Amino acid sequence: PRKIHLTDYQLPSFDVDTVDLDIKIFDDHATVDSRLVMNRQAAGDLVLYGEDVELVTIMVDGEPLSSEQYSQADGKLTISDAPNNLTLELQVRIHPQTNTALEGLYMAGTGSDTMFVTQCEPEGFRKITFYPDRPDVLAIFTTRVEANKRYPTLLANGNLVEQGDVVEAPDRHYAIWHDPTNKPSYLFACVAADLDVLTDHYTTSEGREVLLEVYAKSSDIDKCHVGMQALKDAMAWDEVNYGRAYDLDRYMIVAVSQFNMGAMENKGLNIFNTACVLSSPETTTDARSFNVKAVIAHEYFHNWTGNRITCRDWFQLCLKEGFTVYRDQSFSADQQSSAVQRIDDVATLRAHQFTEDAGPLAHPVRPESFVEINNFYTTTVYEKGAEIVRMLANTLGSDNFRKGTDEYFRRYDGQAVTVEDFLSALSITDDKIENFIDWYRQPGTPMLSGHQAYDRETQTLTITLSQQTRHVNGFEAPKPLPIPVATALFDKASGDIVGERMLLLDQAEQTFSFDNITSEPVVSLLRDFSAPVQLNYDYQDEDLAFLLTHETNGFNRWQVTQMLVNRILLQGQGTKSNPEVYLQALAQTLPTLATDDAMLAARLLDIPSAQELASAIHKDYDPVLIKEQREGLYRQVAESLSPQWTTLYEQLPLQSYEDSSEARGMRALRNVVLDMALTAKVTGAAEWAQQQYDNASCMTERFGALKAMVNHQVANADKYLADFYNRFQADDLVIDLWFSVQAAADNVNTDKINDLLTHADFDWNTPNRVRSVISAFASQPTVLWTSEGLRIYTDVIQRLDESNPVLASRLLQVLARWYTLVEPRRQMAHEQLISLQKKVSSKHVLESLDSVLSA
Numbered sequence: 001p002r003k004i005h006l007t008d009y010q011l012p013s014f015d016v017d018t019v020d021l022d023i024k025i026f027d028d029h030a031t032v033d034s035r036l037v038m039n040r041q042a043a044g045d046l047v048l049y050g051e052d053v054e055l056v057t058i059m060v061d062g063e064p065l066s067s068e069q070y071s072q073a074d075g076k077l078t079i080s081d082a083p084n085n086l087t088l089e090l091q092v093r094i095h096p097q098t099n100t101a102l103e104g105l106y107m108a109g110t111g112s113d114t115m116f117v118t119q120c121e122p123e124g125f126r127k128i129t130f131y132p133d134r135p136d137v138l139a140i141f142t143t144r145v146e147a148n149k150r151y152p153t154l155l156a157n158g159n160l161v162e163q164g165d166v167v168e169a170p171d172r173h174y175a176i177w178h179d180p181t182n183k184p185s186y187l188f189a190c191v192a193a194d195l196d197v198l199t200d201h202y203t204t205s206e207g208r209e210v211l212l213e214v215y216a217k218s219s220d221i222d223k224c225h226v227g228m229q230a231l232k233d234a235m236a237w238d239e240v241n242y243g244r245a246y247d248l249d250r251y252m253i254v255a256v257s258q259f260n261m262g263a264m265e266n267k268g269l270n271i272f273n274t275a276c277v278l279s280s281p282e283t284t285t286d287a288r289s290f291n292v293k294a295v296i297a298h299e300y301f302h303n304w305t306g307n308r309i310t311c312r313d314w315f316q317l318c319l320k321e322g323f324t325v326y327r328d329q330s331f332s333a334d335q336q337s338s339a340v341q342r343i344d345d346v347a348t349l350r351a352h353q354f355t356e357d358a359g360p361l362a363h364p365v366r367p368e369s370f371v372e373i374n375n376f377y378t379t380t381v382y383e384k385g386a387e388i389v390r391m392l393a394n395t396l397g398s399d400n401f402r403k404g405t406d407e408y409f410r411r412y413d414g415q416a417v418t419v420e421d422f423l424s425a426l427s428i429t430d431d432k433i434e435n436f437i438d439w440y441r442q443p444g445t446p447m448l449s450g451h452q453a454y455d456r457e458t459q460t461l462t463i464t465l466s467q468q469t470r471h472v473n474g475f476e477a478p479k480p481l482p483i484p485v486a487t488a489l490f491d492k493a494s495g496d497i498v499g500e501r502m503l504l505l506d507q508a509e510q511t512f513s514f515d516n517i518t519s520e521p522v523v524s525l526l527r528d529f530s531a532p533v534q535l536n537y538d539y540q541d542e543d544l545a546f547l548l549t550h551e552t553n554g555f556n557r558w559q560v561t562q563m564l565v566n567r568i569l570l571q572g573q574g575t576k577s578n579p580e581v582y583l584q585a586l587a588q589t590l591p592t593l594a595t596d597d598a599m600l601a602a603r604l605l606d607i608p609s610a611q612e613l614a615s616a617i618h619k620d621y622d623p624v625l626i627k628e629q630r631e632g633l634y635r636q637v638a639e640s641l642s643p644q645w646t647t648l649y650e651q652l653p654l655q656s657y658e659d660s661s662e663a664r665g666m667r668a669l670r671n672v673v674l675d676m677a678l679t680a681k682v683t684g685a686a687e688w689a690q691q692q693y694d695n696a697s698c699m700t701e702r703f704g705a706l707k708a709m710v711n712h713q714v715a716n717a718d719k720y721l722a723d724f725y726n727r728f729q730a731d732d733l734v735i736d737l738w739f740s741v742q743a744a745a746d747n748v749n750t751d752k753i754n755d756l757l758t759h760a761d762f763d764w765n766t767p768n769r770v771r772s773v774i775s776a777f778a779s780q781p782t783v784l785w786t787s788e789g790l791r792i793y794t795d796v797i798q799r800l801d802e803s804n805p806v807l808a809s810r811l812l813q814v815l816a817r818w819y820t821l822v823e824p825r826r827q828m829a830h831e832q833l834i835s836l837q838k839k840v841s842s843k844h845v846l847e848s849l850d851s852v853l854s855a
């Protein structure tokens with residue numbers, strides 16, 4: 001398969017004014033008629049892309065083309081002597097019923113419960129018909145959808161123009177939709193289904209009356225209210241914070257249970273994984289429900305950052321994703337404690353993006369080449385991309401950032417643009433901003449190192465900071481990046497802040513001084529995680545413990561706990577630490593914090609996951625040793641704070657359900673305390689768990705109890721698992737939880753995984769179900785990195801390679817750090833990856849395997 005390079009970008013030779021589509025869905029196939037009005041804009045052949053589509057007829061300006069007038073090869077249909085202005089008419093035949101890749105038009109569901117939906121980003125439209133399927137070709141779409149009346153819901157982008165019965169076929173009907181906005185084909189969507197709808201209205205700041213609709217199976221419609229409210233909140237938030245109002249008369253969301261990712265921002269017709277839209281207290285944990293709101297906001301925000309202004313080519317993916325993630329993170333920060341939001345976002349970044357950046361899959365936020373663009377919907381593009389926008393916003397300050405984004409929307413509305421365009425609009429108030437371009441180009445996580453010196457005579461504190469980024473194969477030697485370091489100095493005696501400044505490190509090494517400092521302070525760096533870097537500062541454990549109690553920045557309180565834990569757990573990796581200091585600081589902090597901010601208190605008890613710890617180990621990683629050390633420290637925390645658990649648990653009684661930040665905090669802390677109490681074998685803790693399960697008012701309580709019982713193997717855990725299954729048997733998303741709690745259990749083994757994979761409810765065609773076992777299982781490295789564990793995992797990849805290569809390739813990426821394993825595991829993993837290579841054929845999996853094996 002061919003590698004595509006950013007530097008090879010060329011304008012399309014033809015653009016498209018209008019597209020008329022007529023999609024007719026039949027029992028075992030569909031036909032698609034299209035009519036494209038096209039104009040030449042550059043020299044070259046007229047090229048259309050098509051995959052798994054059968055060409056039936058092709059006409060230019062009403063005349064059929066003879067076979068010499070066009071050619072078809074390698075997924076391309078080429079017309080060499082096309083006139084400068086033409087109308088192209090095509091008819092093709094496709095097979096949505098057997099499309100398991102979940103790209104293009106596909107049938108979801110089984111038996112009598114089926115529906116047809118589309119997923120076109122990035123290159124799925126070419127599975128619907130031949131088309132210049134690239135993001136810089138924008139057109140006005142009119143879509144007619146026709147299907148059997150078994151599918152009463154017929155939707156497409158834009159406004160409904162007409163609907164009716166098909167005269168010559170009384171069991172069929174149609175609907176015609178017109179989208180007045182110019183859009184690339186990746187934002188096309190249509191649906192034929194039998195769904196109920198929840199309706200609401202929103203009046204925009206510009207006075208537009210918008211009809212809001214959430215479509216779901218009738219049994220799920222009562223779980224659409226949370227999402228609907230989030231949609232309205234997001235619409236209002238974007239008006240206030242970015243001055244952006246919605247631009248169509250209708251906004252539709254459709255829930256589908258078989259979907260490769262979270263959701264898709266198609267113009268006016270978002271398609272959502274049920275897991276990212278449905279929410280109810282009885283069936284959805286707080287964490288998931290919060291995620292539902294964030295994803296709804298994310299897709300809504302794309303209407304401006306992605307849809308109205310889109311990407312010139314797929315290398316610019318971060319232009320829409322990084323910015324939109326930053327926007328949804330800011331929205332979420334307004335819905336809860338902003339410190340907790342930052343903690344959760346940084347925890348994800350560290351666990352996944354830093355790991356990716358440290359291994360063979362490292363790539364710049366704007367990649368420079370790819371074989372399969374689907375492989376680049378990564379945490380680097382999304383989350384590191386968001387961190388760059390956050391640095392830009394913080395460096396400019398809120399007023400200038402707003403001026404810059406206003407300028408971006410003013411200048412580029414309706415266009416397909418690049419990262420450079422984005423930076424140039426943002427730099428209208430400050431041209432230094434353009435120096436951040438290297439953050440988009442350079443892979444690898446910078447290491448920020450530093451130390452301080454205090455001069456009593458001159459009352460000056462100097463901080464020396466330096467940066468270093470590993471040299472990633474295939475890229476230029478790394479350059480120093482502009483790194484904003486939010487810094488505060490704390491007086492040791494009073495605990496007060498005696499200096500506060502944003503330092504900008506933009507060279508390999510720099511020294512910063514603070515005057516009028518009367519005694520040597522404790523320095524707190526990277527407050528709110530002001531840059532996506534690793535931090536290595538010459539702290540004493542006592543400094544960190546001091547910051548844990550005195551920092552006013554909630555994020556940094558968490559950050560110092562993580563630094564302490566890492567020092568303790570990674571002793572062999574050159575760190576040294578005394579757990580007593582950490583335990584004492586925790587014991588002191590917890591009681592007050594538990595009442596002031598329960599959610600933050602819960603986070604301070606975090607111990608990084610086994611995978612995250614592993615990402616700091618570059619050689620001879622022994623999963624068993626790390627598991628033992630991690631569990632050992634967890635036990636130490638649980639036991640040393642043991643007197644507090646009973647008090648805390650009693651302070652956090654089960655309450656009737658409320659969806660407030662406070663109530664969620666109490667539920668989160670309660671679950672952490674329960675697990676700690678079980679670990680410390682506090683008398684009666686097993687009964688607490690059972691009572692919490694039996695009397696739960698919501699899923700956060702019930703599932704928290706179940707998870708604790710399973711992980712601590714309390715007597716009756718199996719009985720409770722069975723009860724959970726029976727109670728929620730009809731709800732796929734809850735059954736996903738049932739699968740995952742078992743697959744991720746502390747004591748899971750490969751027999752259990754095999755049982756789950758052959759369970760009657762396991763379904764290879766539903767990505768949520770596959771992930772509920774396989775991704776959950778990957779969270780237990782001691783089982784994953786055994787020959788049987790890896791055999792199961794690679795068999796799954798092999799099995800999905802043909803049916804759903806996007807999913808297969810994503811699952812494979814989790815194995816990227818195989819080469820850090822201690823022998824003989826390393827050798828064993830290498831052999832299994834090599835043997836997998838011989839059994840797979842999708843370019844998705846082959847490209848990822850190639851990179852993974854290049855380590």
Ligand code: B3K
Nearest residue numbers: 121122261263264374377
């Ligand atoms: N833009 C889509 C992602 C499409 C992924 C295709 N493999 C969802 C989102 O980021 O909002």
Ligand code: ZN
Nearest residue numbers: 298302321324
């Ligand atoms: Zn997105």
